[in-house]
Amino acid sequence: MKSSVQISRGIESLFGTRDENIRLMESGLNVRTRLLNDSLEVEGDAAAVARATGILNDYAALTSEGFVFANGDLNNYLRVVTADPDTSLRRLVESGRQRSFGKKVITPKTMTQRRYVEAIERNDMVFGIGPAGTGKTYLAVAMAVAALLSKRVSRLILTRPAVEAGERLGFLPGTLQEKIDPYVRPLYDALYEMIEAEKIEKLLERNTIEVAPLAFMRGRTLNDSFIIMDEAQNTTPEQMKMMLTRQGFNSKMVVTGDITQIDLPNGQRSGLVEVMDVLRGVEGISFVAFEDRDVVRHALVQKIVRAYERYNEAIGANRQLSLKLKGSVKNQPEAESAPVKNGTVILPADTDA
Numbered sequence: 001m002k003s004s005v006q007i008s009r010g011i012e013s014l015f016g017t018r019d020e021n022i023r024l025m026e027s028g029l030n031v032r033t034r035l036l037n038d039s040l041e042v043e044g045d046a047a048a049v050a051r052a053t054g055i056l057n058d059y060a061a062l063t064s065e066g067f068v069f070a071n072g073d074l075n076n077y078l079r080v081v082t083a084d085p086d087t088s089l090r091r092l093v094e095s096g097r098q099r100s101f102g103k104k105v106i107t108p109k110t111m112t113q114r115r116y117v118e119a120i121e122r123n124d125m126v127f128g129i130g131p132a133g134t135g136k137t138y139l140a141v142a143m144a145v146a147a148l149l150s151k152r153v154s155r156l157i158l159t160r161p162a163v164e165a166g167e168r169l170g171f172l173p174g175t176l177q178e179k180i181d182p183y184v185r186p187l188y189d190a191l192y193e194m195i196e197a198e199k200i201e202k203l204l205e206r207n208t209i210e211v212a213p214l215a216f217m218r219g220r221t222l223n224d225s226f227i228i229m230d231e232a233q234n235t236t237p238e239q240m241k242m243m244l245t246r247q248g249f250n251s252k253m254v255v256t257g258d259i260t261q262i263d264l265p266n267g268q269r270s271g272l273v274e275v276m277d278v279l280r281g282v283e284g285i286s287f288v289a290f291e292d293r294d295v296v297r298h299a300l301v302q303k304i305v306r307a308y309e310r311y312n313e314a315i316g317a318n319r320q321l322s323l324k325l326k327g328s329v330k331n332q333p334e335a336e337s338a339p340v341k342n343g344t345v346i347l348p349a350d351t352d353a
Helices: 011-015 017-029 046-064 073-083 089-095 111-122 136-149 176-194 197-205 237-244 271-278 299-331
Strands: 002-006 031-035 039-044 099-101 104-106 125-129 155-160 209-213 225-229 252-257 285-289
Touching: 002 046, 011 017, 011 046, 017 031, 017 046, 017 073, 031 046, 039 046, 046 073, 046 089, 073 089, 099 136, 104 136, 111 125, 111 136, 111 285, 125 136, 125 271, 136 155, 136 176, 136 225, 136 252, 155 176, 176 197, 176 209, 197 209, 237 252, 237 271, 252 271
Parallel strands: 125 252, 125 285, 155 209, 155 225, 225 252
Antiparallel strands: 002 039, 031 039, 099 104
16 A cells, blocks of 8 residues: 655754664555655555554644654654554643743653653652653753742652672762762763753752762651662662652652663562562552653663563563473473493393393
8 A cells, every 4th residue: 555645844854963863664564555646655555544644644744743853862752653553643742741841841742751741740759760861860860850849849869779780880089079979970961961061060969969878868858859869770679668758748760670670689589679569559659661662862771671581571671581481391291211230221021132
């Protein structure tokens, strides 16, 4: 089946750098496209062509209404709409209204990101759980900055456990702050994108913004604060309980983590894994699960996440099969061996020689 869609403007952003956008749609929907003078022809299975035509019609309508897709945004949108048949490009664009976070204006790029931002607005405690590159920490910091600048809270508390990612760095020189800075650097990176550097330095000096490892939180009550606990998969159950119970009056807490990247010693249960069972269903607490299709970094990051998921599933399946085979062999009765005398096997009397 073939279909044509009139494209009057924005053809460059539709195709993207090295045609990456149109190739993404072709591979995601299993269709072929051909650029004509004033339209784009789509060929393939009837259902796939109808889906692609709908996306292209949404794109043409949005651009004719004056909507401009920023660099990389259309690629992120297409990744979502080609994977989710219930989502349209127009709905995705219109649902992710722009929000101002300090010097940054951000639009949630996926439906999960939109639910995440809305959950943070509605609830006092939110867990954002999912793979790297889905915007969990970045959006949490953006929401925290917005709350601080609008004076809904009086300070930001950004914390994460000081656990190395499979390495042992040993002794680190410098002051205490210089020792812990490498562990909390990702939180600083997000902050500097939202607020001018000079303003951040002043806020840090006055402790309006505090960036510290998790160990520094014990014994405190954090009132009138926006609290972010990052890399929560590397907390122990005891640390998780300790941190969650620091929340005081007029405070909001966002906990982020990726349960596929736990750096705790072998045999140590993750506090994030446990809390998903303990607090699920508690009123006032929201859990938002991100998936690989929510990755908004380089397109390769999404492919890497999916490849690891397939690999781990295969390893798990092989392990289960191995255990089943061992169990079946173990349950089989041992075969009786024929007696041997002076190196010669003695056959039963009724056995033909």
